[in-house]
Structures are given as C-alpha cells and as structure tokens.
Amino acid sequence: MELCWFLWRKQPTRSFPVEPQDHCRKEVLTRIWASGRKMEKFSVSVNIAALSGVTFTLTYEELLQRKLGQYEIVTRVRPKQPIQEFKIVTNIFEPQGISHVDVQSTFLSNELLPLVEKTVTDKKARVFFSPTLEQQRSCPDCEETLINGDFIVKYDVRREKGLGDIQVINGYFVHYFAPPDLRRVPMNVMFVIDLSGSMGGRKIIQTQEAMTKILQDLQEEDHFGIVKFSSDVLPLASTMQQATKEAVNKAMQETRGMYAWGGTNINDAVLKAVEMLHTARKNEKLPQRSADAIMLLTDGMPNSGESNPAMIQKNVQNAISGNMSLYCLGFGNDVEYSFLDVMSQENKGFARRIFEDSDAALQLQGFYEEVSNPLLLGVDLKYPVTTVDSLTTNHFDHLFNGAEIVVAGRLMDNSIDNFPVEVFGVGLEDYEVQGQASALDWAVMYPDEEYIFGDFTERLWAYLTIQQLLEKSKTGRAEEKDKHKAEALEMSLKYNFVTPLTSMVVTKPESEDPPLVADKLTEEQRQQAEKMGLTAQHMRVTSTSYHRPIQPVQLVDGDPHFLIELPDRGDALCFNINNKPGTIFTLVKDQESGILVNGQTIGDKAIPPDGQINTYFSRFGIVHKTLGVQLEVSTQDISVFQDGKWVTLLWSGTASLKGPNLDLLLSKDRSLTVTLKDSVKFVILLHKVWEKHPYHRDYLGFYTLDSHLLSPNVHGLLGQFYHNIEFEVSDLRPGESPEKPDATMFVKGHQLNVTRGWQRDFRNNIKNGENIPCWFIHNNATGLIDGEASDYIVSGLFKNF
Numbered sequence: 001m002e003l004c005w006f007l008w009r010k011q012p013t014r015s016f017p018v019e020p021q022d023h024c025r026k027e028v029l030t031r032i033w034a035s036g037r038k039m040e041k042f043s044v045s046v047n048i049a050a051l052s053g054v055t056f057t058l059t060y061e062e063l064l065q066r067k068l069g070q071y072e073i074v075t076r077v078r079p080k081q082p083i084q085e086f087k088i089v090t091n092i093f094e095p096q097g098i099s100h101v102d103v104q105s106t107f108l109s110n111e112l113l114p115l116v117e118k119t120v121t122d123k124k125a126r127v128f129f130s131p132t133l134e135q136q137r138s139c140p141d142c143e144e145t146l147i148n149g150d151f152i153v154k155y156d157v158r159r160e161k162g163l164g165d166i167q168v169i170n171g172y173f174v175h176y177f178a179p180p181d182l183r184r185v186p187m188n189v190m191f192v193i194d195l196s197g198s199m200g201g202r203k204i205i206q207t208q209e210a211m212t213k214i215l216q217d218l219q220e221e222d223h224f225g226i227v228k229f230s231s232d233v234l235p236l237a238s239t240m241q242q243a244t245k246e247a248v249n250k251a252m253q254e255t256r257g258m259y260a261w262g263g264t265n266i267n268d269a270v271l272k273a274v275e276m277l278h279t280a281r282k283n284e285k286l287p288q289r290s291a292d293a294i295m296l297l298t299d300g301m302p303n304s305g306e307s308n309p310a311m312i313q314k315n316v317q318n319a320i321s322g323n324m325s326l327y328c329l330g331f332g333n334d335v336e337y338s339f340l341d342v343m344s345q346e347n348k349g350f351a352r353r354i355f356e357d358s359d360a361a362l363q364l365q366g367f368y369e370e371v372s373n374p375l376l377l378g379v380d381l382k383y384p385v386t387t388v389d390s391l392t393t394n395h396f397d398h399l400f401n402g403a404e405i406v407v408a409g410r411l412m413d414n415s416i417d418n419f420p421v422e423v424f425g426v427g428l429e430d431y432e433v434q435g436q437a438s439a440l441d442w443a444v445m446y447p448d449e450e451y452i453f454g455d456f457t458e459r460l461w462a463y464l465t466i467q468q469l470l471e472k473s474k475t476g477r478a479e480e481k482d483k484h485k486a487e488a489l490e491m492s493l494k495y496n497f498v499t500p501l502t503s504m505v506v507t508k509p510e511s512e513d514p515p516l517v518a519d520k521l522t523e524e525q526r527q528q529a530e531k532m533g534l535t536a537q538h539m540r541v542t543s544t545s546y547h548r549p550i551q552p553v554q555l556v557d558g559d560p561h562f563l564i565e566l567p568d569r570g571d572a573l574c575f576n577i578n579n580k581p582g583t584i585f586t587l588v589k590d591q592e593s594g595i596l597v598n599g600q601t602i603g604d605k606a607i608p609p610d611g612q613i614n615t616y617f618s619r620f621g622i623v624h625k626t627l628g629v630q631l632e633v634s635t636q637d638i639s640v641f642q643d644g645k646w647v648t649l650l651w652s653g654t655a656s657l658k659g660p661n662l663d664l665l666l667s668k669d670r671s672l673t674v675t676l677k678d679s680v681k682f683v684i685l686l687h688k689v690w691e692k693h694p695y696h697r698d699y700l701g702f703y704t705l706d707s708h709l710l711s712p713n714v715h716g717l718l719g720q721f722y723h724n725i726e727f728e729v730s731d732l733r734p735g736e737s738p739e740k741p742d743a744t745m746f747v748k749g750h751q752l753n754v755t756r757g758w759q760r761d762f763r764n765n766i767k768n769g770e771n772i773p774c775w776f777i778h779n780n781a782t783g784l785i786d787g788e789a790s791d792y793i794v795s796g797l798f799k800n801f
Helices: 202-217 245-256 266-282 309-320 337-345 360-371 447-452 456-472 478-495 523-532
Strands: 002-007 013-018 026-033 041-048 054-059 071-077 087-093 098-105 117-120 124-129 149-157 165-169 172-177 187-194 223-229 233-235 291-298 325-331 351-354 374-382 395-400 405-411 418-426 430-438 503-506 516-519 553-556 561-566 571-576 584-590 595-603 615-624 629-634 637-642 645-650 655-658 662-667 671-676 680-687 699-706 727-737 740-747 750-761 770-777
Touching: 071 087, 087 149, 098 117, 098 124, 124 149, 165 430, 165 456, 172 374, 172 456, 187 202, 187 266, 202 245, 202 360, 223 245, 223 266, 233 266, 266 291, 266 309, 291 360, 309 337, 325 337, 325 360, 337 351, 337 523, 351 360, 360 395, 374 405, 405 456, 456 478, 561 750, 561 770, 571 750, 595 699, 615 680, 629 671, 637 662, 645 655, 727 750, 740 770
Parallel strands: 002 087, 187 223, 187 291, 291 325, 325 351, 571 770
Antiparallel strands: 002 013, 013 054, 026 041, 071 149, 087 124, 098 149, 117 124, 165 172, 172 405, 223 233, 374 395, 374 418, 418 430, 503 516, 553 561, 553 699, 561 571, 584 595, 595 615, 615 629, 615 699, 629 637, 637 645, 655 662, 662 671, 671 680, 680 699, 727 740, 740 750, 750 770
C-alpha cells in the first residue's frame, strides 16, 4: 500500500497499489477519506485474480487552509493489517521558499519515528515513511498493525513584507496574502454561554475548562464580558471589563461555579451582549482601533423567549448593524446548526461545530485561538478593472494572525504577463502596499512536476467561486438564493467538482453492477447523519441496491445480541433471539468443510426488578470433523480434543497452544483466539461479572474474524451471513425514541420495519465496548434469517451433523 502526495500547496495526489496473495481470488477494497472530523468515506471494490495486482489511484485537489501559522496535510491511515509494501510520500513545492516542515503522527512509536525521512531544501521538501512488514506489527507474532491513526505533515512558507505570493498561469491568477510582523489589534469580546439543562454533565465541565484557558489567554489590552443564559439572561458584570489579572481571576472563579438548568433563550442573550458592546463603544471605554466580537456557545434549539429562528436572526442583524462580528459555536448534534450558520454569516462571522467528544474543551480553545489575534480589519485587495474580471471575494472583514487570504481571478487578455496590485487594511496603523504581479514559467522552474501545474489556477478560481456562491445561497431573498445555487451547480458540472449540489458517480469497467454514487453532505446533513449513525448512502434514502461481495464480520455478545457488520456498505444489521435459558442454537454449520459451532444460553440468577430475564451465551461447542478437532468453551475453562487427547485450559492463566491443525491463544480472564487450519478464525471473549451481583452471571461473546475459506453453503444463525446479503433501506421516519428512527427494509423478498440502534463491540474494550450503529430487525429477526429462530435449536452442544 502506498500513499503518495504530490503537493504544491493546493493539489495532492494519492495512489494505492495493492498486491493480493497468490493462492486465491481476492476482492480489494479502497476507501476514500477527507481528513479531519469532516471525514467523508466512499468505497470502491473490485475482484482480481490470483498472481495479479491492481492499483487504485485517487487524484484530488484540496485548498489547504493556513491556520495558526502553518498548513496541515493529514493522511488518515487505517490498513487494519500489516501491508507488504507500505509508503507515505509527501512532496512539497513552494516558490516562496519553505520556512519549516514538521511531521507528527498518532501512531509513531519510538521504533517507528526514525523511519520518517524528511528532506528540506530552499523551495522543495520531501517526507518519506515506509516501515517493513515486521516493523508494522504490534508484536513479533501479532497479526495486528501499529499503523492506525493520522499521519500529519505541517509546514509554512517564507513570508516577506509586501503583496504576498501572486501566481499567474494560463490566463488565471491566484493571490495568497499573509504579511508577517504585523502588530495585533486588541479584541473586545462578549462570551455568550448556554447553561440550559441540556448542557449539564460533561458539556458544562468542558465549557468551564475551556473558558478558564481562554480567559487566561486574554491580553491586558483586551476587554471582555460574559453573559450566561438559560431561560433567563445573567451577565457576570453590568459592563465590559478590561482584561486585567484581577478581572480575569474573578471571571474564572465565576465560570467554575456555572451550572445547567432551564430553557434556551438565545435571542435575549445575544441582544444583551450586543447592547453591552454598543454601550462600551459609545462610552469610549474601548480602544478606538480594536475588534468587536460576540462568541455564542449553545447546544440546542431556542425554546425560551423568542423561539422563532428567523425572527432571532432578524433581531440580531438589526441590533448588530454591521458593527461587530458574531461567531456561533454549535455544541453536539442537537443544535440547529443551519440557524447558527446563517446568523453568523449575516453578521461578519462564521459558525463552527463543536463535536461532543473528550476533546471538546480543546476544540473550543482552538477556535478562540484562531480568531483572538486580528491583525487587520476591512482588508481590500484591488486589481485593475481593465485587466482582471471574474474576481472571487476580494474584501475581507478580518485577517487573523496565522491565517491567509486567497483571491483568484481571470485575466481579460492571456498575453498579459504583469499587472498592478494594491492592498489596503486597517490595523493599529493603516496598511497600504502596492506592487506588480508577473507570470512565471512553471514548467521551466519544475520540469519534473509539470503535470501538477497546468490549469490549477483556473480550477482554484472555480473552486473558490463555487464555495462563495454556496455560502451566498444561504442568505438573502429566495430568488437570490436560487440564482446563486444555479450558478454554483453550473460551475460544479463544468469543472467536475463534487458539491452538495452534485455527486460523484463511479462505474466499474465491463460490469453490470449499478454505479456507485458519492454525495458531499452539507454540514446539516452530516450532523443528522452522525446523530443517527448513518452513512451518506442512507441519507440519500436510495431505492437502488448493489452487490459488492466483501466478507462481513459477525458477532454475538450480550443478551444475546447478534451483529452483522458489512464493511463494504459501511453499515451493520443487528437482532435478538429470545428463548428460555439453556437453549442451544446452531451458530455456524458447514457440512462441506466439517465445521460446526453451537452455543448454549444461560439466564440471570434471579428475576430483575423490571421483570425482564436476560439470557447470554455461557458455553460454545466447536467441531472440525475433517481435522479431528473439538473444543468446549465455558465461563470456567476451555477443553480441547486434538490428536486423540483432551487438554484443559483455565481462564485464570495465559497460554498458547500450537498444533498442526489448531492454534489457541488464551489471554488471562479476557479472550480466547481459535484458529483452525485453512478454515476459520474466531475470538471468544469472557465477560466477568461481580461474583455477588444479585442478578447477572459471567458470560461469553463470540466474534468471527476470518471465514473466507468456508464453503458457499455455510449456514447457521451467523453462518448464513458469512457471504453476501443484499438489502435496501428507505423511508427514514421518526421512531418511538427521537434518537432511534424507523425505516423500511427490503431484504430476501420481505418488507420489514427496522429501527436504527446500537450494539456494542467489545473486541477493543472488554469493559465498556464500542457502540456500532446498526439496523435492528425485530421479532427474532423474522424475515432476515432463513426460516424461524426455532429452526436453529438443537439438543446437544455438539449435535447437528
């Protein structure tokens, strides 16, 4: 596997050569990711013959956004197994010159770190990382890989005072503007913090933690105020205060005492913040040359006071009147993000989502760090109207320290190789610079990388224009919105950009399979998808099914809960089988290969207060008749019959048992890995319950890791899903619980009502597990499984053949 970036700040290319094992036909799956939390995934799979290879080449363009003084290239690497040939190559070309290159990774151990090769010259840099197969393994005999996380390259270019970097190629230009050594403009910021009931628990603790750090980062020339709100609006002080040490310490004390209660009165809270800023400005309490801003943090819909979002937007816009910036931070998945997005855009700001995760406090701090150091206000970049047309946005309300302004345009005359440029802005001092832009012959400068350049300036101009049209389509009158959308759609189609208005369609050569469609979600659609645990395919509510034969993953763990993971669809199915304790079910049965797996349930010690008796698997019987192997696994011990002898292993120890037909790896009080030669691989987990628990008992979980060598006729409650399953999901609608919507599933000729839910996978966390989103099939999986659940009941742990 090779990840190659050919990057000239704007345009990376990735290639994925994959070599299959020699002994079988194999399907190769590649996944396309966009880096960061806004990850978008699209899967493509093909079948390849033995002794042959296939290369997936993904070429895409990305405008790297400069933040906090550098560009960041993130490669998300999740190979799941050691790769025979693994490379990450990043090539950087910068005509301004490269000031620094740093490499980080979430998986670089002390052993892997020396493998990162970094070469930096004046205008070029190269990062190379290629661990061997053995270096990738988590331990010498392990099949797991250390390569699991993000590989991050950060760099910046040399910057001189003046116009910045202007590049002219093939009749289009792009202007990058980020002047160095400008003094910071003081900030006057009102923090508006939602303390409604839904902010209780971890959210409010993270908000307190973030506010403590943000307040400490205020400069003494800054002024600030804090407005807490729920149903009521409670400023911490009656006026804005200078950020002296005493004022900051007092504010930190008060934020530590915040608690959640009541509703969400966004309207009155923001209007109060606007009023306090206006009053401080009117009374000349603020520096004349300073930036006024409001930062709103909320996690829900307005439901107290004025609750109509459109009216709140109108009230806020009228109150601000273009005199300050409003930044809106939407915490979690329940917030009405589109409402915040529009309201911030109407008021010289922007909105961001704060993901409800363990690092939420760092997300809040990081956002404030981005916007807390303005260098220029009201920046205008001017070009001669007789020379340049079709400009992207060339007026900017702010230039923040560490950021960059990008403007692109078209030259009226392709023969023009230079033209005058002017930049104006307001900082602690008036900023004005003039200069001349001239074209360069990139093919001469970089003859080996000629293919990178070509029409990239035109495509960058088109990209910026489309993004700005999409932003404009969110505000204004209906006819203006429609006009901007139509223009964005036309340009997206002309330049082949995937946007919320267009999709990417992939067809397989010489295949009758329906095409695969990848959509780019809006932030609101992405939020809804995350809330429900859905993929882009489900959000489209498609009525087209397609068949891609990649091996799924199956498990049974819990009460007893069955989970069928379908990696090729980025989805999962789950169901329960309810029966009395002591029932034995056939889980896997393959008569051709001689494999049998049965499992016996156990019930709670006593009836719980809710009257619902839970059942779990407590014993598994595993047989391989061809190999002469038999195992009985219980919550107490493991009995193994091989070569005419019985061997007993206890869960209380760690052991490894290797034989010609069977390998066992026992991890103390945790897991048993069973590998049957040329056949199948299972993992059985031991869940230990407090011995004196009044109801529950120890139980087992069963996970299939590899089943691709079983015959096409394998069956059983799990075995029938080892091969392909086709289904469609449509008609997404509210369910009994707001977080668990219902839908209609078409599978095996049946139409079923299914519910979006979660099932826990304990492979990586035996204590808490990982929630896996899945479609839950009701009524003992009737319609999904072949026949009825009772068809899989047998009389003995080794009975069925």
